[in-house]
Amino acid sequence: MRIEEIKNVCTACGACASVCPQQCITLPMDAEGFYYPRIAHEKCVQCAKCEQVCHCLNEQDIRAEKHSYYGFSKDESVRTASSSGGAFATLAKPILDSGGSVYGAAFDYDELLLRHKSTDQVSLSELQKSKYIESEMGKTIAAVKENLDRGRRVLFCGTPCQAAGVRQALGDGENLLICDFICHGVPSAGIFQDDLRGKLRKNEKLIRLDFRPQEFAWGKDDKQLMLETTSGKKTVPFYLDAYYKGFLTANAILRRSCYACRYRQKHLSDITIADFWGYKAIDPSIDDGKGLSLLVANTEKGRGAVEQMQAFDLHEIDNRYSDYAFAPKDYAAGWKCRERFFAVYRPGKLKKAAKKTYLKRYHIERLKYRIKKLLHRV
Ligand SMILES: Cc1cc2nc3c(=O)[nH]c(=O)nc-3n(C[C@H](O)[C@H](O)[C@H](O)COP(=O)(O)OP(=O)(O)OC[C@H]3O[C@@H](n4cnc5c(N)ncnc54)[C@H](O)[C@@H]3O)c2cc1C
Structure with missing residues (x-):
């Protein structure tokens, strides 16, 4: 079935798993931390319902005026x-x-x-x-x-x-x-999960997570990763967080299909x-x-x-x-960065791989942030 062969366009919507009459499709996480369909071939009866329902294999047009x-x-x-x-x-x-x-x-x-x-x-x-x-x-x-x-x-x-x-x-x-x-x-959900596990100490539990904390002004400085755990609260601006920066500016850790998004x-x-x-x-x-x-x-x-x-x-x-x-976006540089990143990334070692690829100015940025903090500018 072709749904396993379209890795660069599949978006893991799960329609294939939802329609399969044999219940033989699951969407486990791959090594890069994204979900992709997997067929238990011994149960598959080749009905092709998964291919017929797949939005990647059957493109639709839009009709109405917006x-x-x-x-x-x-x-x-x-x-x-x-x-x-x-x-x-x-x-x-x-x-x-x-x-x-x-x-x-x-x-x-x-x-x-x-x-x-x-x-x-x-x-x-x-x-x-x-x-x-x-x-x-x-x-x-x-x-x-x-x-x-x-x-x-x-x-x-x-x-x-x-x-x-x-x-x-x-x-x-x-x-x-x-x-x-x-x-x-x-x-990547897998990279986020691994990175978070590494940040939590033994017996420490995450109780709140916020990528846009409301105490920061919308559109100005609200791109912050706030993690509240049983031990306290920590907020880091996106440009100092290896995950947030890899997502938002380096475009290094996005799903493969995002680089040529059809939508x-x-x-x-x-x-x-x-x-x-x-x-x-x-x-x-x-x-x-x-x-x-x-x-x-x-x-x-x-x-x-x-x-x-x-x-x-x-x-x-x-x-x-x-x-x-x-407006169209050009993610070509991001794709190249993604290739460099995943060539060196090992589970749980996000910061290390980021510093080798897109977070090279990390120490300078951190120093600038600390000075600003001392001067009460953040
Ligand atoms: C990954 C991601 C990228 C985005 N990129 C942009 C952007 O480039 N430009 C822009 O203007 N807006 C972007 N947004 C959308 C924006 O951040 C707000 O979510 C949106 O404006 C809706 O805000 P709201 O106040 O109406 O609702 P909110 O209360 O913020 O509701 C958000 C809705 O999205 C759902 N949602 C949240 N996270 C996810 C996720 N990871 N996957 C699927 N559904 C999710 C929630 O369940 C909820 O239904 C992005 C959102 C996400 C999740």
């Missing part, structure tokens, strides 16, 4: 518990009020991994906020289908490629609302959300440092859901103000 908006939740607590302006939590509210189910990514503090879960399993607040780690989809698509078959409304939120997998597998039913976000790329421009979701960096082109005073969301409705269903958002300060804008979010 509509752009920006805004933020009027509820301060929603806004502070979100990464941008709280669009995701606001979209979730009517689905939950109707007895439906909301899917997103929740961090597992025991296994130190990110997994797609629903509000039937975890609270909405556990799904909120960006976690810059690949999330394990497993058989999420099968679980979403089960809910839809029972007549429940479902909101699914994930990366554009996960959303494409959901769309390809489950179509466009009235009860299914698919939301994705503008995505820089997903970094940067083409979103198969109903709604795409993002940080609204485009506010500067409209009016810089819109930014109050608490977070702004960009929302782009890609379908009429998405447009209806956005325009019905309650307790959200919503403004429709010309599409030219959202164009920046869909």
